[in-house]
Amino acid sequence: MSRGAAVIHRTLMKGNEAICAGAIAAGCRFYYGYPITPQNDIPEYMSAHLPRIGGTFLQAESEVATINFILGTSASGRRVMTSSSGPGISLMQEGLSYMAGSELPAVVVNISRSGPGLGGIAPSQGDYFQAVKCGGHGGYRMPVLAPHSVQEMYSLTMLAFDLADKYRNPAMILGDAIVGQMKEPYEQTPYVSSVPAEKPWALTGCAGRPRQHLKSLYLKDNAIEVHNWKLHGKYRRMEEDEVRFENYRLDGARIAIVAFGTAARVSKTAIQWARDEGIAVGMLRPITLYPFPETQVDEVARKVDVVLVIEMNTGQMLQDVKMSTPCHDKIRFLGKPCAMPTPEEIHGEIRRLAGKAE
Amino acid sequence: MKEKGKGGFGKNVYRRPESLVDVKTHFCPGCHHGIAHKILAETIDRFCLREKTVGVACVGCSVFLYDYIDVDVAEAPHGRAPAVATGVKRAQPDRFVFTYQGDGDLAAIGTSEVIHAANRGENITVIFVNNTTYGMTGGQMAPTTMLGQKTSTSPYGRDFRKDGYPIKMAELLATLEGTAYSARVATSTPAQIRKAKEAVRKAFDMQIKEMGFSIVEFLSTCPTNWGMKPIDAQKRVLGEMSEYFPLGVYKERKQADFL
Ligand SMILES: Cc1ncc(C[n+]2csc(CCOP(=O)(O)OP(=O)(O)O)c2C)c(N)n1
Ligand code: SF4
Ligand SMILES: [Mg+2]
Numbered sequence: 001m002s003r004g005a006a007v008i009h010r011t012l013m014k015g016n017e018a019i020c021a022g023a024i025a026a027g028c029r030f031y032y033g034y035p036i037t038p039q040n041d042i043p044e045y046m047s048a049h050l051p052r053i054g055g056t057f058l059q060a061e062s063e064v065a066t067i068n069f070i071l072g073t074s075a076s077g078r079r080v081m082t083s084s085s086g087p088g089i090s091l092m093q094e095g096l097s098y099m100a101g102s103e104l105p106a107v108v109v110n111i112s113r114s115g116p117g118l119g120g121i122a123p124s125q126g127d128y129f130q131a132v133k134c135g136g137h138g139g140y141r142m143p144v145l146a147p148h149s150v151q152e153m154y155s156l157t158m159l160a161f162d163l164a165d166k167y168r169n170p171a172m173i174l175g176d177a178i179v180g181q182m183k184e185p186y187e188q189t190p191y192v193s194s195v196p197a198e199k200p201w202a203l204t205g206c207a208g209r210p211r212q213h214l215k216s217l218y219l220k221d222n223a224i225e226v227h228n229w230k231l232h233g234k235y236r237r238m239e240e241d242e243v244r245f246e247n248y249r250l251d252g253a254r255i256a257i258v259a260f261g262t263a264a265r266v267s268k269t270a271i272q273w274a275r276d277e278g279i280a281v282g283m284l285r286p287i288t289l290y291p292f293p294e295t296q297v298d299e300v301a302r303k304v305d306v307v308l309v310i311e312m313n314t315g316q317m318l319q320d321v322k323m324s325t326p327c328h329d330k331i332r333f334l335g336k337p338c339a340m341p342t343p344e345e346i347h348g349e350i351r352r353l354a355g356k357a358e
Numbered sequence: 359m360k361e362k363g364k365g366g367f368g369k370n371v372y373r374r375p376e377s378l379v380d381v382k383t384h385f386c387p388g389c390h391h392g393i394a395h396k397i398l399a400e401t402i403d404r405f406c407l408r409e410k411t412v413g414v415a416c417v418g419c420s421v422f423l424y425d426y427i428d429v430d431v432a433e434a435p436h437g438r439a440p441a442v443a444t445g446v447k448r449a450q451p452d453r454f455v456f457t458y459q460g461d462g463d464l465a466a467i468g469t470s471e472v473i474h475a476a477n478r479g480e481n482i483t484v485i486f487v488n489n490t491t492y493g494m495t496g497g498q499m500a501p502t503t504m505l506g507q508k509t510s511t512s513p514y515g516r517d518f519r520k521d522g523y524p525i526k527m528a529e530l531l532a533t534l535e536g537t538a539y540s541a542r543v544a545t546s547t548p549a550q551i552r553k554a555k556e557a558v559r560k561a562f563d564m565q566i567k568e569m570g571f572s573i574v575e576f577l578s579t580c581p582t583n584w585g586m587k588p589i590d591a592q593k594r595v596l597g598e599m600s601e602y603f604p605l606g607v608y609k610e611r612k613q614a615d616f617l
Contacts, residue, residue, distance in 0.1 A: 074445070
């Protein structure tokens with residue numbers, strides 16, 4: 001842990017542990033969860049570290065209970081986090097919908113595994129739709145951040161807390177077993193808050209003020225319609241202000257890969273190999289999956305000959321890429337459900353496409 | 359914690375409790391939710407807890423708790439109030455935290471949450487209103503529905519061969535180590551109301567003394583969905599309901615003997 005704010009520590013850590021370090025740095029002192037592979041390092045780390053700094057770790061009886069512990073602590077005005085994987089995240093959907101409806105912030109980490117059903121524990125990006133389109137009822141949105149390195153597991157977790165508080169909304173980190181288990185050095189940059197710490201809406205007992213409520217039920221007149229438009233306005237502001245992406249070696253590129261998380265990380269290696277051979281290839285890497293970098297995808301698609309979407313599923317973000325640009329005839333897809341594409345596979349695909357494109 | 363003694367109220371026994379908001383409730387005539395609300399508000403006043411309390415409302419006819427009880431309230435998803443209360447209490451151990459739940463909410467969809475909150479000895483208080491039916495959704499069968507009772511989804515009467523038996527939550531929760539207090543009360547006579555107040559006072563006291571989980575089950579009425587006049591609904595509580603669901607204290611921790 002960093003002792004002096006000015007000292008930046010370089011640390012070797014697993015991605016899952018870097019999430020914990022980021023959360024603690026951002027002032028999160030409450031963690032609740034239920035065991036599931038491949039994210040058990042997160043509750044294990046939190047159960048060891050939180051009690052030592054006056055925080056609270058509590059193992060719930062289910063993910064249904066977990067998300068409602070989260071709701072209660074969030075309603076108390078505290079920063080709180082949970083993590084899970086596919087089946088557990090599915091059980092949290094009702095709670096996430098209630099939290100979005102009640103405008104309650106929290107950070108939910110999905111270290112996703114393959115599905116559907118019990119699926120397997122292999123890394124996967126099959127939860128893209130559930131995360132980005134939001135799997136709970138009623139139509140809501142939440143910022144979804146996709147780290148592709150241990151550094152980002154740390155720093156995007158800190159950002160997720162700020163976004164959650166800024167918009168009073170749950171925010172999700174969408175990782176997978178590779179970025180979760182991968183160990184690499186990263187810089188423990190100090191947390192610098194971008195949001196006010198006060199939460200005047202929190203339920204702390206009504207001393208010196210009228211009672212207040214946190215709820216999602218709106219029965220009177222057209223109150224629920226008004227509430228929906230209010231939430232919609234918030235989502236529009238996220239779309240205007242919070243899009244984050246990385247342009248990787250797109251200078252003069254004829255082929256643009258669009259990939260996130262682990263698929264993007266592997267693509268970087270393949271892009272380097274291809275660039276060394278003189279193939280003009282680069283990547284647009286969405287860091288926020290919601291809000292999606294639509295304008296940027298369109299700009300890139302107009303400039304290049306081929307847009308290669310790479311995902312560890314059978315084509316989910318692909319739909320958002322298609323929604324972002326009319327250049328559909330340029331779009332190609334490389335999908336690897338339930339496995340990490342190797343740099344060789346991606347490199348081979350780039351070469352094949354380059355042969356056609358040049 | 360200081361209590362306002364009986365003297366504090368003087369002779370004015372029918373005064374509206376400070377913590378009870380002065381509005382008309384939406385409850386049907388003869389519904390006992392209103393009585394449970396009043397007892398809850400009185401007890402909050404008695405312990406001077408209004409400004410230190412966070413309530414958790416459930417999904418059911420009592421969802422509008424926040425319109426009637428003058429305290430901070432969070433609304434939980436159906437059945438999840440004990441989990442939400444856990445999150446509130448863990449974050450704010452010095453606040454008084456209660457849930458108010460119906461029988462569909464607590465004894466069907468939320469069974470897991472209440473059992474585990476009790477088993478953890480979660481230092482919260484649960485007001486549980488058992489009217490043997492799903493009031494809000496139009497009187498469907500609940501796990502607490504009596505054998506033979508006709509509801510909109512047991513039109514031939516509840517049959518144990520198909521639907522099992524009415525579940526006794528006060529007894530069940532009393533078996534758990536983490537439970538400090540579990541009692542069942544009714545509010546069909548003035549004497550019962552006095553006992554109910556005493557039970558809620560004890561349940562509050564358990565939380566204040568950090569003894570663990572406390573629950574008071576109220577046998578309540580739903581004249582609307584039972585298809586009964588209020589007076590007949592009262593008689594049903596006094597008769598067959600209290601026969602099957604006996605009133606009484608099922609667990610009362612004397613000191614923090616669990617430590
Ligand atoms: C997940 C979910 N399922 C079903 C419902 C519909 N629902 C609302 S209230 C209720 C039952 C309420 O009955 P009870 O808890 O006994 O309270 P009462 O109205 O009788 O006081 C149900 C099933 C819901 N809101 N959420
Ligand atoms: S429907 Fe039943 S429980 Fe609901 S308010 Fe009316 S009488 Fe009370
Ligand atoms: Mg009921």
